[in-house]
């Protein structure tokens with residue numbers, strides 16, 4: 366059975382998709398067969414891997430996921446693409462629909478050959494994110510070191526705790542990841558201190574620096590590890606990958 | 615009747631809340647009585663103005679909005695705070711609920727004394743944003759000059775055109791606003807050229823530079839115009855305010 370990681374945060378633009386893609390590429394380079402699942406109607410994870418969104422979301426169809434899996438520019442990394450079709454988003458997001466169970470079933474049956482499954486979530490605490498949390502082993506929360514960051518995090522943690530005691534007893538925290546970190550800004554330091562004081566152990570040692578190479582790589586459909594192998598962004602995502610692998614074993 | 619502006623973009627973290635707060639402060643300083651409506655369950659517009667979210671969302675209750683309006687640290691600027699309560703978010707977001715019409719009724723009846731109403735939207739194209747679009751005169755779309763920016767914009771424009779011919783014939787484009795603009799990055803220049811080539815006239819002349827003073831101001835509950843009056847961020851938001859006032863008249 367694969368280890369399923371859900372990359373989630375209600376706050377927008379904090380680096381969820383960027384972390385999903387670059388962590389997945391790092392895991393694949395470390396020899397782990399990895400799948401990225403795009404649960405965001407924006408389909409940024411799909412296009413960031415150089416692929417196009419599907420007409421119909423694979424999780425809404427009857428067929429097994431195996432038929433929809435795509436290869437990527439990174440060996441050992443596959444993609445379950447997303448869909449922008451509103452009908453599918455509404456179907457998947459409808460809280461009491463049986464699509465909820467289908468997601469869990471689909472993911473449990475069709476992903477056995479993977480070592481890791483990473484699920485990229487939309488910026489919301491609605492049903493799509495809740496379903497992704499319900500079928501994950503761990504949740505990784507990227508946050509920016511900015512004022513609004515702390516606000517949403519506490520609400521997010523409450524929701525995760527509810528799911529941990531309710532729908533998914535196996536769910537645990539992979540960690541909180543500081544992204545777009547700029548050590549020259551006082552604001553960054555202040556928020557980092559707050560987050561480490563408040564959340565302690567569950568904050569990753571690794572921080573991801575703000576680095577334009579990271580923002581450029583999705584336009585080439587590759588990870589920053591391939592786009593700019595000697596960049597600070599690459600070094601940080603490799604470090605994160607090592608930290609995730611150490612925590613998992 | 616006030617002019618109602620909806621600040622929307624499905625992409626997260628592009629500066630929707632920041633633009634709502636600083637444009638509203640600029641309009642108030644220019645002598646226009648202005649109301650900010652917080653439609654985002656994250657309630658960043660509420661806390662960014664130094665206020666706390668309500669237990670129950672004012673749009674869900676029976677009472678007139680007048681009872682829930684709050685003053686802010688800026689004279690001439692009032693706030694209709696948001697709520698983080700899931701029940702309310704689900705109620706407001708349920709596509710076919712009565713609450714859709716209630717929003718339009720509430721806004722039409724209780725805001726007559728304002729010159730401008732600015733609605734801050736969540737990072738989604740779901741019902742909350744669609745309802746806000748349905749009761750607005752104009753829509754302002756902040757975007758970052760980054761690769762994923764263009765992806766979501768086309769889908770957003772399609773949705774807006776649908777609402778323009780369907781539910782709300784009075785809706786028009788206020789404009790596309792480039793935010794967190796960093797002229798030293800090639801990526802910024804490339805995306806700006808793409809956006810101006812593709813969308814032409816509807817892109818504001820004014821661009822908002824990346825400026826840490828802008829990110830600091832919400833932690834004091836004031837706009838960047840008060841937090842750092844001589845900053846580049848302040849100058850840009852005052853310029854934007856002039857451009858919006860010129861376009862409106």
Ligand SMILES: Nc1ncnc2c1ncn2[C@@H]1O[C@H](COP(=O)(O)OP(=O)(O)OP(=O)(O)O)[C@@H](O)[C@H]1O
Nearest residue numbers: 377378379380381382383488575576579580626760
């Ligand atoms: N370390 C970094 N350095 C520089 N830019 C970054 C970094 N990480 C992410 N970005 C850029 O910041 C923007 C936001 O990142 P991303 O889209 O991954 O966030 P997200 O949380 O997935 O957003 P959404 O909430 O819309 O899903 C993107 O344009 C991305 O390229």
Ligand SMILES: Nc1ncnc2c1ncn2[C@@H]1O[C@H](COP(=O)(O)OP(=O)(O)OP(=O)(O)O)[C@@H](O)[C@H]1O
Nearest residue numbers: 377511626627628629630631632737824825828829
């Ligand atoms: N011009 C700027 N310079 C520097 N930082 C900025 C600027 N504009 C916004 N920010 C910061 O970037 C982050 C994202 O901005 P903001 O929260 O306004 O975006 P949003 O689109 O409202 O996000 P969401 O999609 O979560 O609602 C915030 O931490 C904000 O302080």
Ligand SMILES: [Mg+2]
Nearest residue numbers: 381382405409
């Ligand atoms: Mg994303």
Ligand SMILES: [Mg+2]
Nearest residue numbers: 630631654658
């Ligand atoms: Mg916002």
